[in-house]
Amino acid sequence: MNRRHILSNTKITSKGNTAWLFKMAWRDAKASKVRLLLFMASIILGIAAVVSIQLFSENLKDNIQRQSKALMGADFIIDSEQIPNERAQAIIDSLKPDASEVNFVSMINFPKNGGTKLVVVRGLEGGFPFYGTIDTQPVSAASTYQEEGGALVDATLLLQFDIKPGDSIKIGEITLPISGALKAIPGSTAISSSVAPPIVIPYRYIEKTNLLQFGSRKEYQFFYKAPTVDLAKLEKDLQPSLEEENADLDTHTSTSQRLGKRYENVGKFLNLAAFIALLLGCVGIASSVNIYIKEKLKAIAVLKCLGATRKQSFFIFLIQISGIGIVGGLIGTAIGAGIQELFPYILKEFLPFDVDIQITAQPLIMGVLLGFFMSVLFALLPLLRTWYVSPLEVLRIGEVASEKPKKATIVVFIVILLFLFSFSFWLLKDALFALTFVLGILVTFAILTGISILSMKLVRRYFPKRAGFTVRQSLLNLFRPNNQTVVLIVAIGLGTFLVSTLYFTKDILLSKTSVGETSATANLITLDVQKDQLTDIVKTFETNDLELINNIPLVTMRMHSIKGVLVNTLRTDSTSQVRRWLLNHEFRTTYRDSLLASEELVAGEWTPSQSAKDPIKISISDNIASDANLTVGDPVVFNVQGVLMETTVGSIRKVDWGQLQLNFSVVFPKGVLENAPQFNVLTTNVPTAERSAALQRDLVSKFPNVTIIDLRQMYTIIEDIIDKVSWIINFMAFFSIVTGIIVLIGSVRNSKYQRIKESVLLRTLGAKNSQILKISALEYLFLGMIGSLVGILLALVSSLLLALFVFKEPFVPSIIPFIVFLPGISALVLGIGLSNIRSVLSSSPLEVLRKEV
Template sequence: MAWRDSRRGRGRLLLFVAGVALGIAALVGINSFGDNLARSINEQARELVGADLVLSSNQPFDSTLVPALRRLSPVQAQERAFGSLVQFPRVQGVRLAQVRGITGGFPYYGDWDVQPRAAVAAFRAGCGALVDDVLLSQFGARVGDSVRVGRLSLLIIGKVLHTPGQSGLGSAVAPTVFVPGAQVAATGLVQRGSRVQYRQYFRFAPGTDVAALIKPFETRFDRANIDTDTVASRQQRTGRAFHDLTRYLSLVAFVALLLGCVGVASTVSLYVREKLAAVAVLRCLGASGRQALLIYLIQTAGLGLLGALIGAALGAGVQAVLPRVLGDFLPVAVRVGVSWPAIATGVGAGLGLAVLFALLPLLSIRRVAPLRVLRAAFEADTAAPDPLRGLVLGVLALGILGFAYLQTHEWKLALGFGAGLAAALGALAGLGWALTWAVRRYFPGGWGYVWRQGLANLYRPQNQTLTLIISIGLGTFLLATLYLTQGLLLSRVATADAGKQPNLVLYDIQPEQRAGVEALLTQRGLPIVQRVPIVTMRLSAINRRTVTELKRDTAGGKGIPAWILSREYRVTYRDTLSPSEKLTAGTLPRRGPDGTPYVSVDNSYFERAKLKLGDTLTFNVQGAPLVAIVGGTREVDWSRVQTNFLVLFPKGVLEGAPQFHVILTRTPNTAALGAVQQALVRQFPNVSALDLGLILQTVDDILSKISFVVRFMAGFSIATGLLVLASSVVVSRYQRVRESVLLRTLGASRRQILRITLVEYALLGLLASLAGIMLSVLAAWALAVWVFDSPYTPNLLPLLVLAGGVAGLTAAIGLFNSRDVLTRPPLEVLRAEG
């Protein structure tokens, strides 16, 4: 009976299949990509590290530890890495780059893609430099040119296209110049106080348990501030990072699926209204309410399964595109393959949700009375609430939360997603209900005929007001929130290029070089906006409890983030606050009666480290212990373009410690920037210059690529919303045709009917998009205040353009699907009515 009855309605319900298919395509595509990425990371874990073990420190390895490290493996490589300005003399190009001086055969695993291939062997023999292709392309340099690093000039013997473990985006942000390790000293850049990263790479025999091998060294490594990186730890860390990305995108895709299911409920609701007379006839012939319900439930379940299978096939295609889009972010080459768990999850979730959403309007079929055959206007049987409705809603809510937990594996995140989704849906539904009530309550009786009819369609039977505001509004909300957040992030960096803000940072200036650098800037007419001494140190204890104890003692270290215990601190000393700081508690930095320094710390750092005023912090300053007392807290405006610090010391404590200076200045144009960089390379080769304008461009590129991916996923939501619109119009076409014929019988022209339809759908699209934009403005404001802590002024013009575009697209689809309204003759409907 379900098959036989569906013959007349299959075409009208196929659009609801498309809505489900789109949501499942997005979901299966993202989950398949995540599975393939995880598998590729596992398969290429050694290539991520380039070795079996990496030891790294910001100071040379302790001489007492070196003999033991040499005995670990006969196959080793050493590296010294630091940031420096590099120059290409032929083209007069200068840029900050990462210089890596390598001795030995690193990388041991993975393909070091260098052109020409023979350049790798020549480099290991100490014959020249290898330079990232990104850096060569920027200045038009080529193999055969020379590159100047400090006092050393080297022949460029090859260009590096890919280094194991480094993504394309990493090369763009920090392009690398590889130099032979034996020639690092000749650059003159590694001096007392220079910031250098020391790394040692090890290769072991296959099957070696690296974790067990280095376990006896853990205490010595902690004491010497040496970090370890193994294949297993890099695999876990990289997999976790990209799992966070894929689970976020999968939740965005899940929203698209939920929108499709909202369309299912709307379409089935309209479909059921048409079938009530047929159900009444079945009841007269002896069918039970349960049988009638199952007939139409089988129909919708069959269509839901069809949509799920089509969506799974489309998702397999989507996941093949994502590695190309995200290629610059990925440290591994993703091998695309069919992920059956992702397909099973997508099909199961899609089918289950489609059936549950369809079941809500189908429940009214159970109570259809045979009396409807005799009384066409009989409504009493379906007006009363169904007791099963609450059960279905409960199962639906549990299903949504269960799936969110399946993606996040954290109940807090799952509940947060559910609460946020409920809030957004509730706000949009409330707006739709308020609109319907307001139009009916305050109907503008004095307006023109076309406007009155178009507005009345917003609350007449078979209206799509609530459904379309929810579906299209939620899609617009995702897109607009993405745009506003991207603009918010860019505005924090863009201040570097506004007004008299500094746009050039000079750092690694040694104390004896400061006067010379300042004189160079003064000669060129550049202002010295700020000069700051910086001392590097590490935290060794909190309240006399060592960092090692805090890491191992879960009770004592619980709640203290790992970065607080293991990071390298860069601090300065002064007795006053800068314009970007405000005292919130305690006192300014000062020295106690016994000479003990009282430091001021950032508010957020104070809270995350679980500190109290009067607590002690013990720092390791280049091997010398220094005990400080937390004397006060500051609120720091981190968006200001100047040096800001987590920990601020008073004067009279750190002046004798190894340190370097930072100077902030502003160049009026690109020519002045290039000239001062050239002068720095000639006179002070160890001084690095950070171009904040280049940082702004890099951040813009990064955000553009990320936003494209999220826009791509949000596009599924918009497309699903438009399919919901199309399916709702198709299913309710008979009602619209009937109304149109009655209007034409009363003298309305086709042009007037066309304009009435246009008013209805344009208003729906405009109100839905404006609702989504209003929510996005609130969401972006919340992010600005509570996450980014920055001022918020949204750019409304692009948002209004988005609202107009969505309204126009909605009106176009509504007109296209309503074309039968203009072509059906009045007599056909009048005969059917008779």
Template sequence: MNSTRTKTSFGWLLKMAWRDGKASSRKLILFMASIVLGIAAVVSIQSFGENLKQNIALQSKAMMGADFKINMDQEPTPQVTAIIDSLGGAQAREISFSSMAAFPGKNSTKLVQVRGIEGSFPFYGDMETTPPNAAQQFQKKGGVLLDATAMLQLGLQPGDQIKIGEVTLPILGSLKSVPGSNAFFSSLAPPAIISYDFIEKTGLVQTGSRINYEFYFKDPSTDLEQLDEKLDDRLEEFDADLDTHISTSERLGKRYENFGKFLNLVAFIALLLGCVGIASAINIYIKGKLKAVAILKCLGTTKKQSFMIYLLQIAGMGFLGGILGTIAGLLLQQLFPLLLGDLLPVDVQINFDLQIILMGLLLGVLMSVLFALIPLIGTLYVSPLETLRARSSSNKRSGKAEIAVLSAIFLFILFFSFWLLKDWRYSLAFVLGIIVTFAILAGIAKLFMKVIRENFPTSWGFPARQSLQNLFRPQNQTLTLVLAIGVGTFLISTLYFTRDILLAQASLDSQSNSPNMILLDVQRGQESNVTKTIRDNGSKVIDDIPIVTMRVQSIKGRSVNEIRGDSLSDINGWVLNHEFRVTYRDSLTNSEVLSSGNWTAEVEATNLIPISISDNFAEDAVVEVGDRLTFNVQGVIMNTEVGSIRTVDWSQMQPNFSIVFPKGVLESAPQFRVITTKVENEAASAALQQQLVSLFPNISIIDLRQVLRVVEEILNKIAWLINFMAFFSILTGIIVLLGAVRTSKFQRIRESVLLRTMGARSKQILKILALEYFYLGVLGTLSGILLSFISSLLLAWLLFDATFVPSLFPFLILFPGITLLVMIIGLTNSISVIKSPPLEVLRKESY
């Protein structure tokens, strides 16, 4: 019998919730829309991220072009050759390096990535070329496959010629895609694929040249994890590396996963904004229902039943919002490949993930219920006597319950952010950041209302005074709207400010003494002719830096191999495996500051050489002033001692070094030079590059203007996507605004009727409303922009150590645009009230 009563009671609760909710649906539908938007943002990013990860895993072989490869940056030693032979020999091999290429007849040059290939590479995937058969013919015909974008930029056609080093070859076709190509680096140095046999003929493999050797294997039956465990440590001993298509795809997936995590947080903030709107709406909604709750209690309804009626309403609204938001998110993810463009490493096939769908549905219910609980708790303490009298104050008995709900909200946000970030430290920092941001914006809104109340401008005209009073009237929406508008504006403004910090860091125009062209691989004996050529072209030589390559042999008396075998060592692996490019000089540069020790300019004895290291090298190598390091300088062992540690500003547009030797030690070592210069404009740069390439084909030239252009293009693409996600926050704020206006519409109608009864004209009422929404728009938008300005200023100062020159976009576009939008929305929703006769309006609202 108890079971039947429970079922009947729950059914009755559902009917009551449905009937009451149906009658009040118009008041809540806009706030459900804000939940829909937030869930759509989270689901779209989550779903696209999962699809991208799956596609990278499925297409990993096609991205590498092989099952696995062995690569190194020097000729394979006999030990590495023996390992390759033990695997049955490589089915294909490649030598690659960066070099300048000249185009006879076109009077142009370009830095390219030369890839000399032998064998039937790629084994998986395709070289996409135009014409299609060029990929099969370039080795037989002795031609070049050149990047399609580079050919378009330079006006080249198949049949034109390209000069690489000492050889001139015909271009057989344009290269659209090739496995193993890096999208970012390809935009700086587009690939030029030639036959392996031509590499030696180019004459470009010289001292100091960065040459990559790769050996490709096709063996689908091999257990790649077992192979990695067996060979990885052995290859590291000989400065080689094993890459499997699985490890490559995992590494690439993590790189894009980190970017996805950031976008998830942006989407999550949009969802939280919707929840703030829900809390505000339910607060006003429940206040309007208190008399109905009191009547229900008079009729015998328990406080638990009255509470459950409205809880079921909110849960149903959240579930419906979850369904609509999930559907919208799954459809929305189709746009991401268009927004990201060629930043994606694979063609993404969109599939629907059941886990993401369930997450969207549950998220709608949980977020709606959690943020609605505090207003709902008030229904538990409504007395039946309130049918006869007004409720004067909130009951203090709900305090403990409210604290419990707030704790639950905090924990939910923390756990959900951990699910997105997979790191407790970042999750806690994110939640605290959200709390601080919301608290500052809420504080600004409350402070503004307090200041206006205490310093009310009594001398202003009636419309201006009334509009200000509306901001702190009972049931005002000032706090909610400032939060909604402010957070959305904060996100977009921060994006633009941070982007400008990054670009300003690399700005060549603001660094008058910084080079904008770097010449690499200048061989000994060429430097005087190279510098003469630069000066003859009207430019000055800024740096002429000698470079010596070396590797770490031992650290504090322990050999590199011994440290590699020590699983407890804190020394970073890159220190042990990296081939360092080291210079020698007698003074610090303007990008360096001595942080500890004493600088040694020159030495005569070479038995123990005092060197200077960068602070990041000291941290990763776990060394300090006085510790000893041994280097292998191309077969010669040199014993050194850390004499000083430098803090290096790596953002400066000039060559910087982790390790600097004093003069008097490395002058006779095999070396090459790096020369930097500053040219006036692009025309002068092109003319100088053309002359240098014709005279010194072994030299590689990096035009920093082009580098910055590529960086800016990539930042712009990412900015489009982040803007797109931040748009959800703005749109959510707009919907919260619409909902707030609709929810408090009855109160505004009563005020309007009262004002018109007292003789106010429609124009005056319209002016009052316009000014009120103008204040809200200005306060919300300006708060968001100023908060963003301060946080970006701190980022530039503490993180980037850069001069902050703020973007004008937030001030000139966002500020007036969003303010105007707030006014339009507010007035559009109120215009019908102003135009209707007072009695007609009151009759409508009474139904």
């Protein structure tokens, strides 16, 4: 602090003068602006990350609630995967549906140019939608296509195949005129439309297409407009009855809740990244203020000699830190409000609606308050030292072991932990996860502190007395008074730990997103192949010089009883541990004699084949075993097209559902289902897009009921989605890494004021510039390497725990933190450390001392 300002200030005896406290805080801040700007940068980046994500989350939640009716197009829907039975139809009719639909996946053909495409056909009748609109070009097509008997075709699909309204489209065995281009319709999302674009036709033409055959996947929906109905009560009263009849009721309110949960995982990672950025800011605050206050102890002692009370000296720096926190919070909040405008553009492919961005007050107020509380809370521990500075310290040489405020320190530490837990719980919405995260930070802090103290003791005990002057001097700096070992190793280690944890977590999230395609794998799948079509389709493959890779039989069935308890009984049993979806699910099962590459046996023994007369041993996936509470040896009875089949769980498989191939929850051995009603799935590998298009035209013209999925298109769509997800994750990781680097720069940069006097004295005593450089280089290199290495190793452990218990994914550690972060952070610390003594080397000792004073 500038002593001329202190001595010239005549109001120091006015102990209650608040204006004097603010003036002193301002004067000292101006004299230390470089250090305080780096301190403020830590606050700004942490606040910006939190505010931007919170603003976007609130906007997303508000948009979902506001647009839930428009997303569904109705107040509630009753749907069924089969033609409703008599009882279900009676419930549907009693509520008087205002519109209805049947939808299914199929291939279509454009007669104009022979183009074919996998689409979702939606047969509509009635005034759907009741909320929102069918957006078409021309606009009139949305209201006239029913009367004209035309089709509304996805606009992107028309552009892709150079088709215009007025041309025709062949759906199954009928050809319809195209009334207009379909831009948007309730019930379709950007991702689903990319895979299978929607085609809307009048309901009356569905039967004429002749596409709904045995095994066809279809959905019947009945739409209701009932704005005054109590939807919660309706769902409670009707859902159990509908579930018994394999039907389901869905309200627009439950849809909005489901949508919110769908994007919850994206929000969780973003919140985690924001929390880490905030923690890095807290680390920067604590380390910077600790070093900063340490340098001010002499000035505080001078103040007390001139009559200032301990309360006044404490409040001067508290006002200073609080002001920086508020200013940093304001700047960070403003930056965060600007950043959140980017999120709708980044995430638009994942959202079924446009997000209307509005700036709400809560996150903005929270950002400013957070900046204030962060700066004050994490500065309190070092600030408490000002309270116990003795005026006699002006006369003492070296560092004085001032009285340590143990009770106050414990209270502040508890308050900091409560703040971290409360904020992480509010941000992550999971008490256990928040507690674990805070405990993890606490353990990491304790380990880093322990390693710092242990390093000092080891260096002191095994000090190399015969080493050269520069080596001895740099090692002495690690444990003698005024050392910065603990502060810097903790700051560097904790910063590296948080950044590396985020990097490893990013790798865990992205590890399952790689899509591989080789000539040995199938890239074209033919679905819904009827038994009488099988031979002809195989011949079509052979005619096109294509090899049949797989011929997979599919048999549809439902569970009739589980461990001797009827499914109908389980539906009404509120204490049952069986997940509800299993009770209504139509399983598509297969039979084969071997495991696939995507499967791993985790319990029981695989049964390749058996006689139909023997007890049937099936293999189920681990998720079915968990959801149905089944183990090896448990009985399950299936209803196979009206025939009851008793089975026993013979084995449980772990299935990699992330692979783009046909995987099954239930697999039968060979020799059991061969005579059951079934259809087939055929796969092949088509080398080029042109040959794939030719094959699809050939198959669709001969077998209009067959559905063809070109995985080449799926690869492109999925890779595009993966790129966007990767961009978001990498952006937030980079954001936190930048925060961490700035924190480290601030911590190391502020530490220079502890080495200025030592370096000046060494130079005064005749030390050469090269010797001073070597002393500083060795000290900072040691601190940088120890801190970053321990931080990365701790991040490795924490990421392994996250992978096992949170993400439930295998963890393959990346080598990047070891080959980039370890040398990079060590070099960064070394570079900043050497720049700290630049003024000592380029100026006379007296000039340096005058400047620093």
